[in-house]
Amino acid sequence: MTWRFALMIEPAAAGDTRTDFAETFTVIDPATPALSVGELSTQRGDGIFESIGVVDGHPQEVEAHLDRLAHSARLCDLPMPHAEQWRQAVARAAAESPASGEGVIKLILSRGVEHGPAPTAWVTAAQAADNTAPRTHGIRVVTLDRGFDSEAPARAPWLLLGAKTLSYAVNMAALREAKRRGADDAIFVSSDGFVLEAPTASVILRFRDRFVTPEPSGAILHGTTQLSLFEHLRAEGREVGYSMIPVSDLAKADAAWLVSSVRLAAPVRAIDGADLPVDGELTASFNRYLLSPRD
């Protein structure tokens, strides 16, 4: 990743009434060390994050990402992020993003240094990878057992399954396992046989004229890209919905996509070795929409 910009943030309390948070930002060199060795984000992955896609300098769906950051903070007992402060930090990072092409802005809120006075927070801006190939040629996926059943989020909320935490070691291990099995990506399934999400994306399936995604029941992240695409499809008069999707339904899908903020819509061309037709035109229309300025 080519880092272009980094900003440390002194997190404001939720009730802070300032309207300008510039004095809480410190621009740092993204190539030099900036965190204490006692940081709990690096020691334990104890923190949360968001990755926002940037297109031609415009950060996409900022409010949806700030909402999810707040949701993750709530689940992790972190202090509530001050929405306006983060909005201004995103705007600063967007101003440093390339005026043309695609980028990614990351928001990170860590529990901070052990016994320290406050959480640590920062924002980065970087150039995005070229995702033309997965968007156009599609990806092969394998299903991987996530190791918990669909009741686990209610039974064990400390697993933080609906929070976007910094602990992505499991997600990265799943991607490596998918590659070992000759695929490009994975779809996690619950141990009682329901479709969940991909390690870094949401799953959307098409059954005839209906687009379906797994119920955001606390076991998965509620993807901002899926939300936005469903709004778009609904506005076009298409039928969309959430449901518990049995793994056996994957083989019955007429089409499938993994969708996320930076790679956008990647059509699935095979699941567990069984080919799936790729609708090139529909996928291109999804990505045209996802690349248009979205607030």
Ligand code: PLP
């Ligand atoms: N699920 C997981 C586990 C993810 O990591 C991501 C994105 O990083 C998503 C879903 C999709 O979320 P979004 O569309 O907001 O990028």
